Amino acid sequence: MNNTQSTDLVFELSRPGRRCHRLPACDVPGGDTPLSQLLPAAHLADAPPPLPEVGEIDLIRHFNNLSARNMSIDTNFYPLGSCTMKYNPKRHERLAALPGFAALHPLQHDDTAQGMLELLYEMQQFLAEVSGLPAVSLQPAAGAQGELTALFVAAAYFRDQGQAHRRKVLVPDSAHGTNPASAALAGFEAVTVKSNGKGLVDLDDLKAKIGPDTAVFMITNPNTLGLFETQIGTITEMLHAAGALVYLDGANMNAILGITRPGDFGADMQHYNVHKTFTGPHGGGGPGSGPIAVRDFLAPYLPAPVVVKDGDRYRLNFDLPKSIGRVRSFFGNVGILFRGYCYIRTLGPDGLKEVSEQAVLNANYLRALVADGYDVPHPGPCMHEFVASARSLLRERKVRAMDVAKRLLDYGYHAPTVYFPLVVPEALMMEPTETESKETLDAFADVLLKIKAEDPELLKAAPHTHVISRPDEVKAAKEPVLRWTAAGRPADEPLPAGRKATAASPVGAP
Numbered sequence: 001m002n003n004t005q006s007t008d009l010v011f012e013l014s015r016p017g018r019r020c021h022r023l024p025a026c027d028v029p030g031g032d033t034p035l036s037q038l039l040p041a042a043h044l045a046d047a048p049p050p051l052p053e054v055g056e057i058d059l060i061r062h063f064n065n066l067s068a069r070n071m072s073i074d075t076n077f078y079p080l081g082s083c084t085m086k087y088n089p090k091r092h093e094r095l096a097a098l099p100g101f102a103a104l105h106p107l108q109h110d111d112t113a114q115g116m117l118e119l120l121y122e123m124q125q126f127l128a129e130v131s132g133l134p135a136v137s138l139q140p141a142a143g144a145q146g147e148l149t150a151l152f153v154a155a156a157y158f159r160d161q162g163q164a165h166r167r168k169v170l171v172p173d174s175a176h177g178t179n180p181a182s183a184a185l186a187g188f189e190a191v192t193v194k195s196n197g198k199g200l201v202d203l204d205d206l207k208a209k210i211g212p213d214t215a216v217f218m219i220t221n222p223n224t225l226g227l228f229e230t231q232i233g234t235i236t237e238m239l240h241a242a243g244a245l246v247y248l249d250g251a252n253m254n255a256i257l258g259i260t261r262p263g264d265f266g267a268d269m270q271h272y273n274v275h276k277t278f279t280g281p282h283g284g285g286g287p288g289s290g291p292i293a294v295r296d297f298l299a300p301y302l303p304a305p306v307v308v309k310d311g312d313r314y315r316l317n318f319d320l321p322k323s324i325g326r327v328r329s330f331f332g333n334v335g336i337l338f339r340g341y342c343y344i345r346t347l348g349p350d351g352l353k354e355v356s357e358q359a360v361l362n363a364n365y366l367r368a369l370v371a372d373g374y375d376v377p378h379p380g381p382c383m384h385e386f387v388a389s390a391r392s393l394l395r396e397r398k399v400r401a402m403d404v405a406k407r408l409l410d411y412g413y414h415a416p417t418v419y420f421p422l423v424v425p426e427a428l429m430m431e432p433t434e435t436e437s438k439e440t441l442d443a444f445a446d447v448l449l450k451i452k453a454e455d456p457e458l459l460k461a462a463p464h465t466h467v468i469s470r471p472d473e474v475k476a477a478k479e480p481v482l483r484w485t486a487a488g489r490p491a492d493e494p495l496p497a498g499r500k501a502t503a504a505s506p507v508g509a510p
């Protein structure tokens with residue numbers, strides 16, 4: 001096992017007395033008074049915290065080796081469908097780190113933060129323009145929180161209209177799981193609408209489910225199968241005729257930037273995933289930014305504050321009497337909004353359109369290559385992503401989508417999204433994005449076809465090149481063991497294969 005493969009925790013590398021530094025004796029008069037004489041005994045801990053004691057080079061190696069185990073868009077092709085893992089320009093990191101932005105305090109007076117306020121104001125305008133929906137809140141910190149916020153806005157609007165009886169939110173069966181979850185969290189009842197054989201909304205089922213109690217229809221367009229909902233005009237007309245609102249899950253905006261606008265095809269509200277579409281670095285659960293854009297009649301209910309312009313000054317407007325209130329502290333995830341702003345300004349309107357054209361081209365190219373070896377149940381053309389299926393592999397060789405996904409890790413690829421959307425059995429959902437080269441897509445497709453012909457036993461035990469092969473994923477998510485205890489690992493935590501129970505790694509002298 002080489003260094004990169006060591007699974008020792010930094011606590012297990014610890015040896016008493018090891019240090020990364022030695023401080024000279026304190027020469028401030030009185031500075032060496034023991035804490036026990038300065039603080040009341042009741043406020044003192046019984047013992048110092050059990051922090052690891054490690055020499056500098058061991059510490060550096062430990063964290064460097066851990067970081068080298070990470071898969072990221074900077075190291076590996078990452079075709080994670082729906083999640084839009086595209087290249088994050090490094091220039092934006094430098095700009096976001098400029099002290100004038102990075103060192104701002106959120107409670108600073110508006111007068112001393114004009115640059116940032118101008119940027120946020122323009123970001124509101126850009127997002128309004130791209131969506132065709134005029135009023136924007138930058139506050140939500142993720143797509144899911146954007147959904148929740150917009151549903152709160154819709155609920156406040158209906159209450160104001162004396163239509164609080166509208167309790168139902170309709171959601172297609174191909175929707176992201178956050179859609180029904182947000183509906184429930186916002187106090188609505190989520191009702192599933194079926195897809196038809198083409199992967200689009202089943203209009204008869206939709207019609208049957210629209211009623212006087214319908215508040216909102218949440219639709220993802222293009223949908224999670226990577227298909228543009230061609231009946232969208234009819235759908236929004238049906239909902240509006242029933243007095244309901246249409247919500248667009250905007251996670252898939254990468255396919256339509258500058259080509260069509262949700263506001264133009266009938267949506268009343270949408271969220272963006274700035275961390276997906278506009279390149280905020282993400283993965284591992286954050287950081288995100290999920291601003292929402294809504295029609296003007298919904299603007300009074302948006303979270304306060306919003307950024308406004310008075311003459312040539314920018315300020316935060318808290319004076320929104322009908323606002324649903326704050327959904328996040330301060331002004332949202334400003335760091336990610338900043339990077340999204342840089343991306344939009346760098347590309348401009350023509351560049352944004354080109355993003356989508358390239359993303360769609362890349363997805364269709366990859367789809368055609370993958371279709372040589374895998375089922376692609378919904379024939380093309382697709383938008384920015386497509387869903388293949390390992391169902392014939394399962395039938396013929398007992399190999400599942402999960403096995404293909406795990407084996408890809410051995411070849412240095414991040415796995416596609418698997419088992420989603422639910423309407424495709426053994427789903428392998430792939431989104432290459434516009435930032436990948438033809439060579440990368442060719443190489444990835446070659447590996448996928450090669451995997452298909454590999455020994456099923458080899459695939460079922462994959463990955464073979466990682467420290468941990470197949471953890472119990474449900475347990476890892478539901479009962480994560482995140483804290484080291486002095487007594488060691490909890491008895492029920494399985495040790496990774498090949499790891500000794502007692503740490504015996506050689507540790508260099510400080």
Ligand SMILES: *Cc1c(COP(=O)(O)O)cnc(C)c1O
Pocket residue numbers: 082083142143144145176178220224249251252273288289290
């Ligand atoms: C990612 C995604 C979401 C949720 O966004 P988060 O920022 O992860 O909360 C919702 N819908 C779709 C289609 C997505 O891909």
